[in-house]
Amino acid sequence: MELSISSVLVVLALGSAAVAAAILVWYLVKRPPLMWTTKIALLLGLGIFPLATAATGNVVGFQHTMSREFCGGCHVMEPFTHDVGNPSSLTLAARHSRNPSFGDHSCYACHEDYGMFGPVTTKLNGLRHVYEYWTRFHSMTIEEALPQIEMFKPYPNKNCMQCHSTQVPTWYRVPEHAALDREVRSGQVSCASAGCHGPIHPTTDGVPL
Amino acid sequence: MKLPFEINPQRFLRLAAFLALAGLAFMVWSLVDPRPIPIMAAMSVGQGLGTLSLLIFALVVLDDARRASKQKADKDQDSG
Numbered sequence: 001m002e003l004s005i006s007s008v009l010v011v012l013a014l015g016s017a018a019v020a021a022a023i024l025v026w027y028l029v030k031r032p033p034l035m036w037t038t039k040i041a042l043l044l045g046l047g048i049f050p051l052a053t054a055a056t057g058n059v060v061g062f063q064h065t066m067s068r069e070f071c072g073g074c075h076v077m078e079p080f081t082h083d084v085g086n087p088s089s090l091t092l093a094a095r096h097s098r099n100p101s102f103g104d105h106s107c108y109a110c111h112e113d114y115g116m117f118g119p120v121t122t123k124l125n126g127l128r129h130v131y132e133y134w135t136r137f138h139s140m141t142i143e144e145a146l147p148q149i150e151m152f153k154p155y156p157n158k159n160c161m162q163c164h165s166t167q168v169p170t171w172y173r174v175p176e177h178a179a180l181d182r183e184v185r186s187g188q189v190s191c192a193s194a195g196c197h198g199p200i201h202p203t204t205d206g207v208p209l
Numbered sequence: 210m211k212l213p214f215e216i217n218p219q220r221f222l223r224l225a226a227f228l229a230l231a232g233l234a235f236m237v238w239s240l241v242d243p244r245p246i247p248i249m250a251a252m253s254v255g256q257g258l259g260t261l262s263l264l265i266f267a268l269v270v271l272d273d274a275r276r277a278s279k280q281k282a283d284k285d286q287d288s289g
Contacts, residue, residue: 064243
């Protein structure tokens with residue numbers, strides 16, 4: 001069995017929670033007088049161990065929010081997450097997901113905001129996704145939802161350029177790249193445009209679902 | 210600084226213990242069932258309850274220290 005850092009953290013978090021709960025239940029059942037030993041026990045049960053649970057739980061939770069399984073937790077994302085996990089799919093998203101560098105967290109790797117505050121803005125956008133899901137898409141069938149799903153903003157070319165430097169001679173050797181160099185760098189033309197490298201995912205009007 | 214309410218240490222600490230247990234339940238839920246709602250609940254409600262319980266504990270400890278210091282001052286004054 002492979003032991004990942006995440007599973008070790010889960011065990012640590014659950015262990016801390018169990019110790020904290022044991023101390024608190026002991027206090028509630030025994031009702032000891034408030035001596036210094038009781039205060040120390042409560043400091044552990046109300047402070048140290050719950051803080052350890054919260055800290056390790058945050059790391060585990062944050063790691064899990066990067067996983068494809070998490071993105072597929074909203075049922076309207078299933079056509080996309082199923083496609084990228086399909087070994088025979090030829091969509092750009094699926095081909096990238098077969099690369100171990102993207103792997104199980106391919107949704108996050110391609111859709112995260114890069115830069116210093118990237119993780120923060122990505123999580124804030126994620127909250128907006130949750131809001132949209134619970135207010136609009138939750139009660140819809142996948143067929144009803146798909147035509148209405150759209151990105152909040154155009155997919156930024158700089159996300160592609162995190163891996164594809166676009167500086168090598170072979171990139172310029174493609175006539176379209178050379179002709180649209182300025183437009184691609186300024187974001188006027190998207191790498192994900194239909195006819196260029198898009199559509200990235202299966203769509204209702206392009207690649208069959 | 211005098212608080213606008215009387216602190217009953219035992220009652221406050223029992224409340225803190227219940228709040229902490231509830232907060233821990235949310236955190237454990239997110240660990241064993243890591244879906245969007247449990248994770249968001251743990252990071253908001255769970256940690257909020259945990260923080261509140263710790264603040265109540267700190268309040269009780271500070272109030273206890275204040276009372277002990279006042280009692281000592283009164284005793285010193287009586288003996289002096």
